[in-house]
Amino acid sequence: MYNQLEFRSGQELVEQYAPLVKRIARHLMARLPSNVVLEDLVQAGMVGLLEALGKYDPGKGASFETYAGIRIRGAIIDEVRRGDWTPRSVHRNGRRISEAIAQVEGRTGRDATDTEVAAELGVSMDTYHGLLQDSAESRLFSLDELTESGDDAPGEQFAGEEPEPGEALQGSAFRVALAGAIEGLPEREKLVLALYYDEELNLKEIGQVLGVTESRVSQIHSQAAARLRSRLRDWR
Helix, strand or coil, X not given: CCHHHCCCCHHXXXXXXXXXXXXXXXXXXXXXXXXXXXXXXXXXXXXHHHHHHXXXXXXXXXXXXXXXXXXXXXXXXXXXXXXXXXXXXXXXXXXXXHHHHHHHHHHHCCCCCHHHHHHHHCCCHHHHHHHHXXXXXXXXXXXXXXXXXXCCHHHHHHHCCCCCHHHHHHHHHHHHHHXXXXXXXXXXXXXXXXXXXXXXXXXXXXXXXXXXXXXXXXXXXXXXXXXXXXXXXXXX
16 A cells, blocks of 8 residues: 555654654644643644554555645644633633624624624623633634534545545535635635635734734634634534
């Protein structure tokens, strides 16, 4: 199965690609709260590397490093989700924000503003921004979670594990709906997501681009995720 890799021992391959695991772990670490331990991410990434060694199919056209990177990143994110440190109250408040956004936008037919969402929740602006900040600090994988059904698709295709036709169709339709929902976001929220996920800037760097504080970028990111959840609630 390994093709050009098959004449080398598994230990040699693990040693060669261990720096890739550490690089991906450090990159993701920059997006997570300070209580997450780098070593835990590296260990999860090594599991992903071993899975990649066992499932890689060169006939699918991807280089091993590309395929392994996908599996390593997926394994680390799975570990972060399993070890969810987020209090239930934060999850609950996140759902309340999404519901409030949906209610305001359903009445007005336009994007809900911070002031309107805070009023819908019956809280002050400071409290509302605090709720957004709590959500942003507890997890910054919101967009990844929204796309969870299709997150591993590239890796699974390279591994030769084809999804059922119905699942593939549903996943494709969801991605179209998600792309449309992102395109319909307010410009600042759309820009923050683009800089964060596409350009892979950190929050401080995005703040410098927008001329706002790092904490404000966290709030905008969190509100964008809540708005997407509200607009995609029929898919959940």
